[in-house]
Amino acid sequence: MKNIDWANIGFEYMQTDQRYVSNYKDGKWDDGCLTHDANVVINECAGILQYCQECFEGLKAYTTEDGSIVTFRPDLNAERMMDSAARLEMPQFPKERFLAAVDAVVKANAEWVPPYGSGATFYLRPYMFASGPVIGVKPSDEYQFRIFGTPVGPYFKGGVKPLTLCVSDFDRAAPHGTGHIKAGLNYAMSLHAHSVAHGAGYDENMFLDPATRTYVEETGGANFLFITKDNEVVTPKSDSILPSITRRSLVYVAEHYLGLKVTQRPVALAELADFAECGLCGTAAVISPVGKVVDHGKEICFASGMSEMGPITKKLYETLTGIQMGRIEAPEGWIRKIM
Numbered sequence: 001m002k003n004i005d006w007a008n009i010g011f012e013y014m015q016t017d018q019r020y021v022s023n024y025k026d027g028k029w030d031d032g033c034l035t036h037d038a039n040v041v042i043n044e045c046a047g048i049l050q051y052c053q054e055c056f057e058g059l060k061a062y063t064t065e066d067g068s069i070v071t072f073r074p075d076l077n078a079e080r081m082m083d084s085a086a087r088l089e090m091p092q093f094p095k096e097r098f099l100a101a102v103d104a105v106v107k108a109n110a111e112w113v114p115p116y117g118s119g120a121t122f123y124l125r126p127y128m129f130a131s132g133p134v135i136g137v138k139p140s141d142e143y144q145f146r147i148f149g150t151p152v153g154p155y156f157k158g159g160v161k162p163l164t165l166c167v168s169d170f171d172r173a174a175p176h177g178t179g180h181i182k183a184g185l186n187y188a189m190s191l192h193a194h195s196v197a198h199g200a201g202y203d204e205n206m207f208l209d210p211a212t213r214t215y216v217e218e219t220g221g222a223n224f225l226f227i228t229k230d231n232e233v234v235t236p237k238s239d240s241i242l243p244s245i246t247r248r249s250l251v252y253v254a255e256h257y258l259g260l261k262v263t264q265r266p267v268a269l270a271e272l273a274d275f276a277e278c279g280l281c282g283t284a285a286v287i288s289p290v291g292k293v294v295d296h297g298k299e300i301c302f303a304s305g306m307s308e309m310g311p312i313t314k315k316l317y318e319t320l321t322g323i324q325m326g327r328i329e330a331p332e333g334w335i336r337k338i339m
């Protein structure tokens with residue numbers, strides 16, 4: 001294992017030994033291989049550079065209690081990437097090949113996978129982009145699929161601090177647009193909103209539904225989960241929300257492990273004050289508690305407060321991380337053992 005102070009690294013790119021590359025040309029993917037070369041060389045007119053034809057995924061490999069190295073539900077990342085590719089007129093990278101490539105990258109960089117108990121994980125970034133030249137607006141004929149990995153530190157370094165969000169004046173996604181796929185273009189357009197929110201002292205934006213601006217959607221990179229005063233779990237339903245694998249897993253955990261009622265429905269901004277707890281779900285943090293949402297000067301404070309996770313959020317967090325780390329039995333097919 002690399003000599004790294006695992007508990008104190010951040011969420012930053014660290015170049016590791018090997019990454020996976022496969023190229024699509026003449027209507028098919030090549031065999032693909034691992035490479036030590038971390039640089040991508042493409043034509044100046046590549047579709048990614050001109051018209052942003054790109055999609056990506058994010059998942060983690062980590063060491064469980066018994067010392068195995070595993071990934072969590074990587075089949076769902078493979079499927080979601082196929083959906084993203086289809087929406088962007090890109091070829092799909094087959095699911096079985098995606099899974100084998102993730103395994104290969106983890107095995108080739110096993111020394112970079114943080115130990116159990118450190119809180120750190122090995123973050124994997126599969127992505128695909130148009131590598132062939134296009135000047136007239138159309139899908140490219142050539143693509144590159146890659147996966148690299150980088151160790152990332154524990155998300156709640158120095159303890160859990162509930163977040164303060166602001167209701168954004170910008171939209172993340174258009175109605176009938178690309179909000180439901182994992183594409184870099186959704187992030188490019190949210191960077192300005194993110195800078196504005198950060199500049200004003202907020203942790204994240206709460207984006208509203210782009211058509212009516214009355215319903216809650218998500219933040220730039222995580223889905224919402226709310227807990228009512230009667231301990232019911234509510235998650236927003238909308239066609240422009242990215243289907244978070246963490247959120248879908250937490251819904252399952254709430255229903256099948258904790259016996260909680262879960263409802264997926266549109267959530268109005270106007271009803272936020274009625275919830276007891278609020279959390280953000282995504283691969284990076286699993287759940288980060290939200291303490292407060294500020295809507296143009298009006299503060300909406302959740303009962304769980306600004307110093308700790310609410311009790312239900314905490315139970316959800318502990319159960320899902322327990323499943324991931326091998327301390328609690330996982331549902332069939334959730335954990336893929338690599339080595």
Ligand SMILES: *Cc1c(COP(=O)(O)O)cnc(C)c1O
Pocket residue numbers: 058182218219220221222223242243244245246247281282283284
């Ligand atoms: C990746 C992502 C999430 C979280 O999805 P997970 O599969 O749980 O990591 C949520 N929202 C957006 C916009 C995302 O890109």
